[in-house]
Every structure is written in structure tokens, then in C-alpha cells.
Amino acid sequence: MAPKVLISDKLSDAAVQIFRDRGIDVDFMPELGKDKEKLAEIIGNYDGLAIRSATKVTPTILEHATNLKVVGRAGIGTDNVDKEAASKHGVIVMNTPFGNMITTAEHAIAMMFAVARQIPEASASTHAGKWEKSKFMGVELTGKTLGVIGAGNIGGIVCDRARGLKMKVVAFDPFLSEEKAKTMQVEKVDDLDDLLKRADFITLHVPLTDGTRNILSRENLAKTKKGVRIINCARGGLVDEEALADALKSGHVAGAAFDVFAEEPAKENVLFNLPNVVCTPHLGASTTEAQENVALQVAEQMADYLLTGAVQNALNMPSVTAEEAKVMGPWIELSGHLGNFIGQMTDDPIKAINVLYDGSVAEMNLDALNCSVIAGIMKSVNPDVNMVSAPVVAKERGIQISTTNQEKSGAFDGYIKVTVVTESRERSIAGTVFSDGKPRFIQIKGINIDAEVGANMIYTTNNDVPGIIGTLGGIMGQHGVNIANFTLGRKAAAGEAIAILYIDEPVPAAVVDELKKTGLFQQVKPLAFDVK
Template identity: 45%
Template sequence: MKVLVTDPILPDGIEILKKAGLEVEERTGLSPEELKEAIREADGIIIRSGTKLTAEVIEAAERLKVIARAGTGLDNVDLEAANRKGIVVMNCPGGNTNSAAEHTLAMMFALARNIPQAMTSLKAGRWERKKFMGRELMGKTLGIIGLGRIGSVVADRALGLKMHVVAYDPFVTPEQASKMGVELVSLDELYARADIITLHVPLMKETYHLINAESFAKMKEGVLLINCARGGIVDEMALYEAMKNGKVAGAALDVFEKEPPDPDHPLLKMENFVCTPHLGASTLEAQKNVALAVATQVVDFLVHGVVRNAVNMPSVSAEALKILKPYIVLAEKLGALQAQLAEGPVEEIAIEYQGEVSQLDTEPLTVALIKGLLSRALREDVNYVNAPLRARERGIKITESKTETAEDFLNLIAVRIKFKGGDNYVAGTIFGKTEPRIVQINRFRLDALPEGHMLYIHNEDRPGVIGLIGVTLGEAGLNISRMYVGQEPEKRRNVILLSVDTPPDESVVSALRNLPHVLSVKPLEL
């Protein structure tokens, strides 16, 4: 079997592949057309961030069984295309955690002490001690947005520097943050209090341009900003304006929305701007860790049939997967739905398997459900292997129960989650042999296909409400592809699940919320 390696990894990893009897073809710097040709006969491919595996490239693969990312992020892989072709996608979470955290600290020191600017000045023959007056980190307040794997390490190191650490993470409980020595606050309070802000969240719809002009307006005068997470989380033009007017005293970016950035990017002209070319994982230790890990995972899968750190399938045999796959899809959708309905960090998950599904091996289903729930917060840092561990780390209590009969269905997966201040109940089933359906949300019964861009609307059951919703979406240019309605007759209330062709922006959601008799609106991604 052949493994194609299209981004550089250390020789240690290549040696593991060869010793296992795999044919290794190393071809870096391929154009899209060259990549389509090279991938055609490959059984596996190892990439880093440089290779873009688009749907077109994946479609060209004729034998491909596994895509392995030597690192964490999978922004450069079309997961939907891989899923359609039944290709396992795996990453190596944790291999570069310390490296990324230390790079964040390096950026913080560079900003606080003007190190790059002072070095440039001295090399140019100037001795400008007064110009580069710095600031101490001890006693300063560090605001961490995203208290996951890397963010928590940054917090630990910052506490060692005698900094005060506040953090915003809607998926972490105050108790968990307190154990880390971190004060959990709202995003607006973090903006108001932090002397330095560092970002450690995945890039997704909810975090794209999370830091924008409105955010900067809420920050302290003279704040320092660091982004070693993902390009696109910061609105770079808004950052430029905030630096020009002095609101932001300095910024450090390791990542850009477009990489590499244009040579005439205005931020690159700013003297108080520090930047590096996506070096967060670029240490010898991190690269050795991920090279060894990715090569071992590929060998385990191609040679021994063992799945490790897969992001799109659980670790089960091929035979069992044929039976379990529809339920795995349903369980993950239920988890994702619960994550988006929750009004705070999840504290408990109670899962009940009813009917035929209770006779199956439900462990992969529970793992899939947890993954679906946590993926909203952790994105590529959670997969079918580490989901239970990530839940335990966050103090989430998980219980399972099984009942051989289900009242209205041959099989039913019911999930109740508890969060501070409330709980939610959702249930789903499989229609036919493969089609997942949501059949209950709290007290509302319905029949909904959980797929794509959706709107969850809670409204009073009155004439004309659904019509107004349709008109509002039509005026915004959004097409309704499916509509599902659940009723609670005694209270004259409905829930509506709408599938739309494109994701609604905040202005559309706000317009819907302002309609008469509409009680709440939530956009969902399923």
C-alpha cells in the first residue's frame, strides 16, 4: 500500500511507515492538478497545513482510505467530501500543545518589551533605549478567550508569572476554571478588564471576526492583543484601525486570514505590530511528536485496521460499523443539537437507549453523542477517541440507561442535559434503515431531518405567525427547504425547525426575534 506525504514531516515518521512495509512517496509543494494526479493511486495521505484537500482533489482519489493530519487543525480538509467517499480523517491532538502555548508567551514578552523593534533599531546602528520603554507582566490581567487544551496551558504559565488570569469560555463551568486558578467572566467583562488578550478558540462560523470593531471599542485603552490560534478570528482591518487610533498599544499575530498575507498588508507597516509566519507548532519537539504520532496512526490503520484519533468515525470494526453507522450519525446530531440549545455550560448528560438500539453496542453511540456536543466548543480538539476524556476534564457527568421497548418507535435515543439554570430533552430515531429524525424537543413532538443550516423558533400558536416568518426570510433572500412544526396545544405554543439553503446572518435572526408572537430564535448548524 502507498502513503503519499505532501507536506514535510521529520524522517522519524517516514522511517516508521517504511518499517511497516508501506510504500512512501514524498512530494511536497504540489499544485492542485499535480496533487489530483498524485493522490489517485494513494491508499493514505499525510498532510500538514500546506496541502489543501478540496472536494475536487478528494474526488480524484481512487484508493484513498485515510487522510492523516500531522497536527490538529483540519481547516484545509473538506470533511464532507471525505465522509461521502468513506475516507477516515484523523489528526494528532496534543502533539503541539506546549509548543503553541509557549509561542503565545513568546509573543506576549515580545509585545511587552518591544523586543523585535528594539532589535531592528540596534541592527540599524541606533541606540534608542528611551524609545522602547516596556511594561512588566507581573500583576497584569491576562484575558484568555478559549480555555481548552492550549488556553489552559497558557493560563498555567501566566499564573507562574504572577499574572491575574480571567477567561471566557461558555463551555467551561466556573468550578472547572477555579480549579485552574482562573476567574471565569463574560466576554464583555474580559474586554473591560484585560491588559493583554490572547485567543485560543477554533475558527468556525461563531468565531469568524469574533474580534472586530465593536470588540475593540469595549477593550481597555492600551490593550495588547495576541492571536496564535487561527486566522480569521480577528478582523484585521478593524485591528489596524484600533492600532492607528491608539486603542490597541500592540498586537502579535502568528496567523492570518490569508496566508501568506499580501506584502502590502497595512498591519505589516505598523511599528507596534509583531508577526510570525504560523510558527505556533514549529519546534523540533512538536514536529517530532506529530511525525511519530501520525506515522504510527497510519500504520495502525492501514496495516492493523485500528482507528486512532479519527474525527469522522469511531473505533469499531468494519462489520459493526455497517449496523451502527445510522445510529452514530443520529447520536452525534443529537449531541450537536443539545450543545446549541443549552443556555450555559453542560453539567450532566443522561442518555436513554430504547427499543432495538438498546440491544446494540451503544458505547460508540455515547462517544459520538459526546463528540457532537463538545465539538461546538473544541472543534478539532475533540474526536471519537478523546471525547469521553474531554467530557471528564470539564466535569460533565454522563449516565446511560437501556430499555428494551420504546413506546412509539422501534428504536429511540433520548438525551437530557442539565446546565446551570435549566435542562433540555431531545429524542431521535432512525426511519427505515438509515434516515435520522428528531422526534421530540422538550415537550414538543415533531418529525425533523437534522441536517444543514436550520432555525429553531419558539412562538405562540396564532394565525399568521408562520406566514410572517416566511415573508421575513424571503425578503432576506433565504429559501426555506424544509419546515417542521411541533405543537403544545394546551399552552397554544409551537416550535418550528426550518431548514434554509444558506446560513442566516445576525440581522435576519434579529428581524425574526422582533416579529409579533415570536418568543425566541436560535440558528443551528447540523
């Protein structure tokens, strides 16, 4: 059955057509996002939800979204999506951070021009029939120093445009390397204070986090050069608006241009109606080109995920490209089976999980593989968990996750080994993917084996004594259970041994009971796997 997507906000016809061209069943209801009751009523019918800003994806909506796998936001901001609740429900949240980069950067440059030449006030004065030519004395941008706080995707474009305007660009960004700064032809500073005291204009291009909230605080505004002009087209809350208003009134700050505010929609704000303050209603992404770009991008991303498993620009799940998905598919399947095996074998609370990646697999997207391992383990606790929700469940239980990767160390080109730690023991299992693309268990409890993964299996431990194979085969035959594959392994002659039986149907409880009654087995465990 084809995946089904609901579009509950206004997206372009071209975006709708992308879903249809990819074979996805899509319902386009652009006004539905404003009706939360109706949305809750029908959301359970859909695998994907494409939105802009009007639709609010709340915990209540997610409770009703029993089949939902992905929410795609056409745009960068996802404040209207409860990402924590989405993760708990196993729903991927995607955005489109690159579709409006140029548009937002251009708006910042436009705002810088506007505040440098007092264009809005001059325009209003002229429209009012005044001719106040001498009142509006501006400043040139050429030769001035622009301080860019955050030189990532959008900030980097602003740097490039500013250099074209013959400005000197100074950038503060902890993640900007010296090599990258040289390539961008900007000066990197390691101390924000250095930027503050030198910049004639300051523009912000960072997300709002605990570390960036009020990055231009009252204290930092006091460190700026007298006559500085400040532009914020990134996120409200990056600047202390009360402190900025005081600095504007005192004349220390010569002007400000804001597209974003601490509280939006901003019907009232301390910056409004101050001289030489330019304000726009969060227009950074508001161009025809950008709105079309993000709509097309979110449609492609959601279609890729629903059809191929590729994850792009997800906020609560490691990204996996379509190419990675093709190569990693068998390894993701294997890692899930390894986790599931150990999860079914472990009754005690798990304290820690370690995943070892050896050889070729160590060069893959380990974050995604980790999520698959954790999901496999957590399925024994909650069958509804997936790669999105499992890390949340593990974190809530206080489970420590660690990863080790190493160069090829054995006979296999690559393998994965999962170890769980409980209060009383450690338990481990390893597996690999053969050239046929099928996952195999290759080691359990340090005992080497070669076992295919079947939907229904029995695992036993015993001492290496005669009669084990006969007992297993005889009891299975008596109960009409067909053995598809049979794997044995032991540490040493007469030592600890294991057996794994791959059978054609779920293991009858009577078989397990009879095997236990023989007294030959320390452990008899039926196992079930979701085999594709």
C-alpha cells in the same frame, strides 16, 4: 495485501519508519504535493495519504483516489483538505491537534513578552546603530490581568504559563466548567464584556467558526481597557484587523502581536508597519520538536486506522480508540448488518431512522455505531458508501436520525434495534452479539428469532400454516441449493410467521420466482451480507 500509504509532503524519516515498522508499504515523495497533476495521476494506488500544508486535497484529487481511506494532516490546520468532498468519498480526515500545543502556547507567551517590551523594534533600532534606550519604555507582566479567550488545550497551557509569571488570569470559554476553572486556578467569566473591560493583555485560543469570527470586532475592541495589548496566535479572522489598526493608531490599544492573519500568506496587511505591532509568519507550530511530534503522531494514527480500525482525531468521523475497536468490532459488524437488512427490505424513501441501544452496548461509542447502522442502510442505495460517507448521504436525503439508549430490559446482556420510518410503514429489526463474538438477528417485525448472519440469505413472510418448511426445503433441493441454517418464528399459532434461510451460494432468481408462485408467501426476499 499490506495497506499502502503515500507521503506527499516533508515528514521526518522517523515518521516514514513508523509506517514500515508496522508493516505498511509507504512511498515517500516529499515534493509531490506541489504537483497536483502527478498527484491525481497516482493517488488511486494508495489507501492512505500523509500530508502537511503543501498538498491540496481537492475534489479533483479525491475523484481519482479510488482506494483512499484516510488523509492524515501532520498539524492542526486542515484548510488544504476539502473535508466535505472527502466525507462524500468515504475518506477519513485526521489531524494532530495535540502535537504542537506546547509550541503554540509558548509562541503566544513569547509574543506577549515581545509586545510588552517592544523587543522587535528595539532590536531593529539597535542593529541600525541607534541607542534609543529612552524610546522603548515597556510594561511588566507581573501583576497584570491576562484575558484568555478559549481555555481549551492550548489556551489552558497559556493559562498555566501566565500564572507562573504571576499574572491574574481571567478566562472566557462557554465550555469551561467552574470545577475545571478552579483546578486551573483561573477566574471564569460568563460574559465576554467582563473580560474585555478588565484585561491588560488579551490572547485568543479558539477555532475560527461562525460564532468566533471577528469575536474582537470594532464594537468589542471599543469595550477594552485603554492601553490593552492583544495577542493572536490562533486563527486569522478572529479579530477585525481594520478596526484594530484604527485602535492602535488612536492609542486605545497599546500594542498587538499577531502570528495569524485573515488572508495568508500575508504579503500585505493593514497591521504591518504600525508602531508596537509584532508580526510573525504563522510560526505557532514551527519548532523542531513540534514538527517531529506531529509527524510521528500522524503516522501512528494512520497506521492504527489502516491496521486495526482505530480512529483518532478525525474531523469527519467519530473517534474510536484501539481498545474500543477491539470490544466494539463485533457490535459495529452487527449494526452494519442490521442496517443492511432493513435497507434491502425497504423500497420506499426513508424518512427517519431510530436506533435503540439496550444494556451493555448503550455504554459504548454510540456515534460510531450509528455511523455503521446508517452505512448498512445506505449500501442498498449506493454500495460504495461507508461509515464516513453514509451520514452525509442520509443528510442529503433529509433523513432524520435519532438514538435511544436504555438499561438492560430483557434476556440479553445488550442488543441493538433499528427502526426505519417510510411514508407508508415502520420496519424494525434487532440483533445481539453472542459470547462467541458472532452477530445474530434476534427479532424481526416483533417476532423473536435466533438467526446467524450469512453471506447469502432468503427471508420470507407467510401465514403460519402446515407445509411451509416442506415447500422451502423441496424447492431449494430441486434447484441444488444447500441450506446451511434455517430459522422460523411466529407471533402466534396460525398468525404471521417468518423464515430466514442461510444458504451456501447466491439465491438463483428461479428459486425466488418459484417460491412466489406457490402462493404461500406474502414476501420472498433474497439478501446479501458482507460477512467477515
